[in-house]
Amino acid sequence: MTSRSVVFVGLGYIGLPTAVVMANHGLQVTGVDIKQENVERINRGEVTIVETGLEEQLKRAVESGNLKATTQMPHADVYIIAVPTPFKENYEGDLSYIMGVAESIAPQLQGDELIILESTSPPTTTRKLSEKVLELRPDLVADGTENPENKPVLYFAYCPERILPGKAMEELITNSRIIGGQTPRATEIATEIYGAFCTGELAPTDDVTAEMAKLAENSFRDVNIAFANELSLISDKLGIDVWELINLTNKHPRVNILQPGPGVGGHCIAVDPWFIVSADRENSNLIRTAREVNDGKPEWVIGKVEDAAGSASAPVIAALGLAFKPDIDDLRESPAMDITAKLAERFSHGTVLAVEPNVKELPAKLQGFENVEFAEYNDAIERADVVLLLVDHQEFKTVAATALAGKQVVDTKGIWR
Structure with a gap:
């Protein structure tokens, strides 16, 4: 069982069920959402979406103290991003939500954190996310890059969900999961996180291949x-x-x-x-x-x-x-x-x-x-x-x-x- 703290950003159709399942498997999870009303309801154990089995599990997660929701970005060992990625008029991906989260996370980072992107995204989005974070925090460096100044290191991974709405609470646990770390160490840490609650196969790869696999x-x-x-x-x-x-x-x-x-x-x-x-x-x-x-x-x-x-x-x-x-x-x-x-x-x-x-x-x-x-x-x-x-x-x-x-x-x- 991992002792790493987790912040889950985006408590929608994917984020809320995933945060609940993580919390009910012993992880300390803080859910972050921009809607104050949703945060208040979740903290009362009230569901904000229709999903079979979610309400009972949400109440258990909140009552255990393993899950709380907030509109403010806290520090954590692991950040998981599950926000919308619509497309623009030319069908190119709109990454503004993801980059907005990067701006919120960046001030909290100290080094040694893992940032996981779950949002379905165009190829190389995880790379763009890491570049954005490091642009905001030049005092940090991504794992796998040259680090002559011995700066604190960050880890990045892409781990897409593959669940069926209506069966999320079951499939989050039983389905296989692609773990796409930018480096072997990022893949290792991400595998530890998902291994805390997933019984399906955790398949390692790199971030761009993982992004393309989800789209394929x-x-x-x-x-x-x-x-x-x-x-x-x-x-x-x-x-x-x-x-x-x-x-x-x-x-x-x-x-x-x-x-x-x-x-x-x-x-x-x-x-x-x-x-x-x-x-x-x-x-x-x-x-x-x-x-x-x-x-x-x-x-x-x-x-x-x-x-x-x-x-x-x-x-x-x-x-x-x-x-x-x-x-x-x-x-x-x-x-x-x-x-x-x-x-x-x-x-x-x-x-x-x-x-x-x-x-x-x-x-x-x-x-x-x-x-x-x-x-x-x-x-x-x-x-x-x-x-x-x-x-x-x-x-x-x-x-x-x-x-x-x-x-x-x-x-x-x-x-x-």
Whole structure:
């Protein structure tokens, strides 16, 4: 068991579950977040995100004294950064959040600390992070560089998460983990930290390879989803049930086609491939094309809704699901959210009933539309002329066929076939 103190920066969908798991495995963890309200709630043992099993474990971590949250950056032996890395208009990574954390950490450093980046990032981001920290602290030096003045040494590593939202509390422990130290000693210290709670394999490598591995994982999934989505477009033109097609095709012992949907969302799969494309535009044709296929699927869905609404003067459209995947409250990069917003624009003469059972109020992105209402799903289906299924939440799977009788139905997930 390591006795090193840990500061976890960013208490969102990845940071909070990870900090909790670390604390419940005996590490002394301080979570840092910019939102005072979230800090106060966490210190009371109240969850700020929907994640199965998190609430009970959070209370245990807080009550044990191993986890506390703050808005102020303290000193620690290890800093782990899990903040957003969106992309800019040209699809290059926006590293401003990461560099902002570097500015907050730098004054606290004394030497011998390890700084770990977990945020999904373009290749060489960890290197840029270390350069930023050392620019702010020229009295320190990175491990592995020449040090004739014998300055205190810092260590840097990239250790990406690879968990499934909704199963984070389990997969944080059981999944394998890539440990990408800039030097062997950085890898060794990082392995000690993750080894305190991970039972999966801890695979050592360098930081740039680790960054690329994370991007390759999600790009692989994006390409395979794009194949399924492209099949759905072709099948629709040919009058084929794409879900039956995929089921039959997958009976081949070496074929496993994924399921199509309204697009691809979340902060990883919808973003990461662009980081590879921006790193090498000449050699990333397949990855770029897959992104374009998946990014184009929402507009196709909107077209199906327009066809279903026909010439109705004031259609009522129920948009079921706003999250980017089933049974969570994560709205980041959600195609369902984008589709709902665009429907509100296209059907300004009608009403859009936005349904998301995992959030408590209409998301900010939809609040500016006078024709959008936040609704419960049974009521929305009853009122609707067109029922659009965007996310296959458990609640929607129980909808009776009689409830859909007489409605125009656009089922992007195939659960009501």
